Amino acid sequence: MNVMYCRSLTEYLRRQTREVYIGDLPLGGNNPIRVQSMTTVDTMDTLGSVEQTIRMVDAGCEYVRITAPSVKEAENLRNIKAELRRRGYQVPLIADIHFTPNAAELAARIVEKVRINPGNYADKKKFEVIDYTDSTYQAELDRIRERFIPLVKICKEYGTAMRIGTNHGSLSDRILSRYGDTPLGMVESALEFLRICEDLNYYDIVLSMKASNTQVMVQAYRLLAQKLEEEGLQPYPFHLGVTEAGEGEDGRIKSAVGIGTLLEDGIGDTVRVSLTEAPEYEAPVALMLIDRYTHRAGHKSIKPICNVPINPFQYFRRETQEVSNIGAQNVPRVIADLSRLSQIQYADLKCVGHLYSMLLDKFNMNDLGADYIYTGSQPISFMLPNGLKEIVDYPAWLNSENRTERYPLLTPEEYLSSAEKHAEVNFLSITIEDLSDTIIQSLKTDYSVVLIAQTANEHAMAELRKCFFRLMNKGVKNPVIIKRSYPDISAEQTQLYASTDIGGLLIDGLGDGVYLSTQDLANRAKLAWLEQIDQLNRLSFGILQAARTRMSKTEYISCPSCGRTLFDLQETTAMIRKRTDHLKGVKIGIMGCIVNGPGEMADADYGYVGVGKGKIALYRGQSVIKKSVPEEAAVEELINLIKEDNRWVEPVVPELSHV
Template sequence: MKPYCTSLTEYSRFVTREVSIGDVKLGGNNPIRVQSMTTTDTMNTIATVEQSIRMIEAGCELVRITAPSKNEAENLANIKKELRARGYNTPLVADIHFTPNAAEIAARIVEKVRVNPGNYADKKKFELIDYTDADYNEELERIREKFTPLVNVCKEYGTALRIGTNHGSLSDRIMSRYGDTPLGMVESAMEFLRICEDNNFRNIVISMKASNTQVMVQAYRLLVATMIENNMNYPLHLGVTEAGDGEDGRIKSAVGIGTLLEDGLGDTIRVSLTEEPEFEIPVAKALVEPYNNRSETQTPIPTIATYPINPYEYTRRTTHATVNIGERNVPRVIVDAHNLSIDSHVKLFRVGYNYSVPLDKWNIADMACDYLYVGNQSIPFEIPGTLGIIQDYSVWEQKEQHYPLFSFVDYIKSEKRSSELNFVECTLPDILHETFSVLKDDSTVVVVLKSNNTHTMAELRCAIAQLLTMQSSIPVIVKYNGYGLTNEQLQLHASTTFGGLLLDGLGDGVWIESNAEHNQKFHNETMFGILQATRTRISKTEYISCPSCGRTLFDLQETTANIRSRTSHLKGVKIGIMGCIVNGPGEMADADYGYVGSGVGKISLYKGKEVIKKNIASENAVDELIQLIKDGGDWVDVPLEI
């Protein structure tokens, strides 16, 4: 396996070259920087300046501003002048799509320019072309001619450059040769990187963004592996595009960004939320905070001699089924309710089960947990048929749908076991112990894997790698220790830990351990959100919603909220909501339906990547979108509550 990080078991940042962005140093031994992007019209100097100040005061270390044309690029000088006059020296970054002339203007003004190799020198027509090698090389020379002038300007003015590949906007040329793949994303960046190096320019940052967290993580890993092979070590800008808003956006960002940070990858991050940009900064800071002293606080983890997992493509670990856990079953959600008195039907409402007294029936939500851990309690009523109850083995009642939880030592000693399903808590030392062979092939056991190491994900991964090495097909529930964490901390760090495993096909279920008495609803929704973000279990509508920027042609936050309110019951449907044509249709990636700004007050609607209706009035667009979903056969009416 090609290495993509310094170590899979010992936290250590991948050492990158230091890049100067104005007075800010990025990469090397510098802290992981946090940044965001303005949402104002770039031609509105004062609005952009004032929003930039709000971002800076929230902790933003790099401020990115869109420059879609020469006019906006030139106005960056006025924005920079006003910010400096007000005492703010934070570096500015120009965001460029399609317009090399705007990039060359901006590079003379701001400290950094971001270009997208998918559309800097190429027009996207969604055409597959069978290039000969000669044709392909001719295209590369054309790109060299268009891109080299910008490289020369950056060299002359000391301007940094980000080569920012996006999964949804790969050029037709890259798509034709490499497909819609992480390899295509990497090669897209490498083409531009080689041109920079040929011109002896190395003040470069690279990004590999996608809205699909599996693709995003694989692309960054493959990029680093490719750089290592080519003796390169450029700093990485991490981000998940179009993560969305609210809890879903935070979870999705943490899954993608956090997975890479866990392996020491990443020198700057941007959390892309469909919210005001200053709201992104606290989330970004909370994500990077654990890595400030990770190397000093982690407990040593045994090295993995031969890593049995391919980190560049998703393959779920092969397990056998124990009841409904493992094999081809979706990952299961276990909610910890041992501190909550389960004395009536209503207590299950918070985990997705709503009991109707008149009908004597349970209404089971799409996000109803699969198992409920109740500790030493006994449930005094008949439970739903789809819910399993986990009890401490010492009080296990041996009733239908009730299963015992053992420690590793207790299971070895116990003679009272379930003939169907036994949950056995294990740590890495337990799995490495010679007595684990008793469990290895026990078809009734599901391992509940836990760790108290500050480098939790790496220790859990090491444990599952050990199971793979010993060829055990025993299912694994991953348990996260959430004791003492705020809801925000738990949401981000559980997403990072679970996400880093699930994206590699490791884990047959998730369990958040907590002593909180009334947090079951939050924990349940968080775990389902993580499974959705990793694409391992779909339980609700997915929104691929870009963060607003100066190119946005409608109120993105209001529109997203409106669309969400009318479509959130469409389980498994993916809807892209893009503020302008730059972020759609390509950036919608694999959305089923798209709502894209095409002009002021005008919207175009897509099914997949095909435009179905062009330039319809924005006041009618949401209704038209719903009709399009109905025409496509994906609409269902909102279910009635019983």
Template sequence: MESIIKSLDSHYCNSLTSYSRRKTIPVKIGDVIIGGDNPIVVQSMTTVDTMDTQGSVDQCIRMIQSGCELIRITAPSIKEAENLRNIKAELRKLGYITPLVADIHFTPNAAEVAAGIVEKVRINPGNYADKKKFEVIEYTDASYQDELERIRERFLPLIKICKENGTAMRIGTNHGSLSDRIMSRYGDTPLGMVESALEFLRICADENYHEIVISMKSSNTQVMVQAYRLLVQKLDEGGFKPYPLHLGVTEAGEAEDGRIKSAVGIGTLLEDGLGDTVRVSLTEDPEFEAPVAKSLIDRYTQRSSHAVISEITDYPINPFEYTKRKSQEVFNFGDHNVPRVITDISRIDRITEKEMKAVGHFYLPELDKWKMNDQGCDFVYSGINPIPFMLPNGMKEIQNVSVWVHLKDQKNKYPLFSLDEYKAFQNFHSELNFLEITDGQIEEAIEVVQDRKDTVLILKTENTHAMPALRRAFVKLIQADCRIPVTVKVSYPDQAADQTMLYAATDVGGLLVDGLGDGIMLSLEKEGFHTRENVTEQIKLHNSVGFGVLQAARTRMSKTEYISCPSCGRTLFDLQETTAMIRKRTDHLKGVKIGIMGCIVNGPGEMADADYGYVGSGKGKITLYKGKEVVKRSVPSEKAVDELINIIREDGMWIEQESI
């Protein structure tokens, strides 16, 4: 911990306010170059059994056609490594020259074979020369050095082969598969992740081998972001070459959740100019991953022309550890409260109970009562279109002050002001008022609200470099010791749902992982004119994304989280089908984290953040975990979901699902 605190004297990126990509050394992988001045590269990984040559070739072609520029294929043993030659030959015969990467776990001999065939090998320093037994080992400095010498001997043959063949390497640390040696000395920390890679990098440097890309992956976005930042700082501090970075969030999951979680981690780093190649890991067919990665990357092609943001010379935030910004409690915002979700419904006039389903609240007329699901928003913003019926207790309404001021009963509605309106107003709500400002108005707003105990800021920006512009405003609040709660508001023009998910997750999630923000609001103000049905669908999307971003940033757990790997040739069951089956039975369990892993490589280590685990251990056999501990082995797959539910039930975490 001390070494992390010391490193605050250094920066982890070129600038916290001006978009500038970190300059790295170029690493050649076939005809693709990662790093240097080259564009960020999109990559993905096959899911077909590596011994199925034709199936692998067909899938590679689909991936290439979807925009994949680098393809990774698992090689769990020598026979799969050898078959990479056949896959590569077939692709080249068909005119496809996309470089191939061998993915290696536990098997150095397979890595050595693959390094003579493909353009790049990926090794995991946590299991390349170690077998994980979850043991705590007491090391002296001498005994620890002996371990490093053992690793050196095991690793040197691969370096030699890579140098002889011009083969590149990725040293890919995974949070969940740190070796017992690293865990014993550094713990389950970003520093441990970084040191795991540095052990191998020092050996490469001694051998003058530098065709290296590095990754620091985790399914926990806070840990992932902190580890990459710390890696950059430690590379600079240790005099290493500025190696390119491969960005990714492990086991992100599927559909909306997987996209949002990936964007919170990857997008946060891209905002600060970190990252030279991206892989989005979804529990979906791999050809769906490249377009998501490209959508994230494409935001930065013209980013350097953004409006100027004043520099941060004294950064009051520790970028390597999560600490929530200190804020006072106002109503249910700030201090110890979880971040709140405000959903904008202002584009619907004469709203009815029916439309409230879009924000997670359901009116049951036969019972004359409301029910709420796990995405029931905290507040709705109605603007100048007030809601004409009584709202459920779990939700409050925000109105423009021009409407609110004419209410007979102002107590249960809350006003929203512009800065000019706020400065001129006298009779505020006694408990809760909202002041909407841009980042450029932050200093004037601080003067107005510094001593107020009844106001929440709604902070937005028009700067295309949105996250850093908003972060700059937060820094001014911290430096002024202004502890007013802040809800971050973002708005996007008409665009695909995927883009809305990715952009909001980056712009707001990047703040949340640093402890900045007491709420989120996706606004309709930049939307075009739509039918009532289309607006309702957009509201539903915004509401869902709001909760998804908070969960992905680890700041509010409102629904079941699935830490599911993206599948590969090692997988022992249909991950997509199994994940869907488990989700159907368990997605009403708020805040429970379930890991769904296709094989032991992605087993207890990779799902380190999960409460319960479902791991393939053989054909038709499943091993079930509670945390990192095995509860049941070799469970027939047809009974495994029921057995998983029984474990959750016995643990007191099960609740019956209610119908709405």
């Protein structure tokens, strides 16, 4: 496949883009990857907006975006900017525009950049399917051109930059009718407006392709880069973001899966992490993602890829054979590393999602129960709960009394030289250097082997991807577990780095499981190990969910709040989560206003959307079911809606367990 979306799949190289000045702070070109965020205070609250902007800048934001839903908010940007300058803050401001071209035209005369959404700048979404002919479609483009040209001319006159920011959930009916709800539709939505800009010789443009679904988001950015290259358009810088990522751990994991996957291939010139939290908490996460690439260029070399066996613009899972419950159509599995514990006690399995009940004398597994545990050279001395399997080092397996109930982990040397193996499942630890012709030929006829792929290369995702490509090009169909270990970094860095390295592979359909190892971590007390194992186990399931490859819990598609928000998003999200976080696989959108309503939560099963002060609209998919529910009754009504669809289950009260 002809892949032009990045400069190299094996060498870390930044995508070469044109430089765009936003005020006095340039973006793209050879400049660092910039950090930005968006205020959540009402734009008419001048001092509140100024104080929050200052907190954001102090936290690391280099650009600050402020919503301007109407002309009055756009006009007040003048007061906000003046007060910031009076206090000595020169941060470039960006006006966020939806539905209101007149507000954009005013804001473009005041701030350094305007963001428009091509899905609703000149369109009012009616969710109608229209069979456009070529002539009627062109008539729509002519209408858009007439409406958009005034803004372009103002931006040229005032030296104002523009972001053409497509959102997956707010594609116009015109785009949906011709291209569908697809990455290609997202790209074409932006290109319609971009071609008008180029016709007018206006090039101070930044592009974005934001979605809550990480697969769609990554595919759209890649396709956009490819299309710009194919059509000979300018290499515009990209603004990266996973929209409505949510809060806490889940929001950070989801952001890293989407944003990190693109950064790995050198794509991205500015980053906004969208969390349902105060905006000053977003910048440190973005900085942590970006800083990883400051010195990446000197990584150990990886041989170029001659044949790309996947479609980077569409999800297909790598074809594998089934080995026990791994590979083929099985969900990706989770391996938890318990090898650093001296001996496992009953309570210790709680850290991998298996809780022992003394009352019933049995284990209960929660939704984050690991599928396999690795115990290294110290096999467990008691019977494991049903469904949990044990992996041990090959010498320990040979010395084990019960070899059928546990599986060996072999090195390549042990695999090639040992005659005695498990009859059904054998795990083989490999790096890309281990994939010799001898190993590959053996794997082609050995249907008991599950590979555990790992790397010590700093450019880890690229080398592991190369490993997968070699297996695919050689016709090897054994399942592969992705193993990563992160010594000497913080828990927050581990969260983001693992989400990037593993999530980036899963998004391309590569990987049949996750194995986050503790082997390279420093020694610590037993209690700290249990906490570490619990964190890594939750992280493993979180990555699988964020990459949309294994749904193990409720997913919340919640916007990060802005000046348009009509209720307390953080408080409401916490309240809805408390009532619904046991609904495995259900996706709930929580949107502060109608702008971020049915469109932005396009991927959700149910929606909770602010439509007025104290008023909530409830959605099933993109269809409004109840239009004006009092806020105090809305959560209960949401639950009733889920019950109507027979998707509600009563939460299980946990039994007392031995600790």
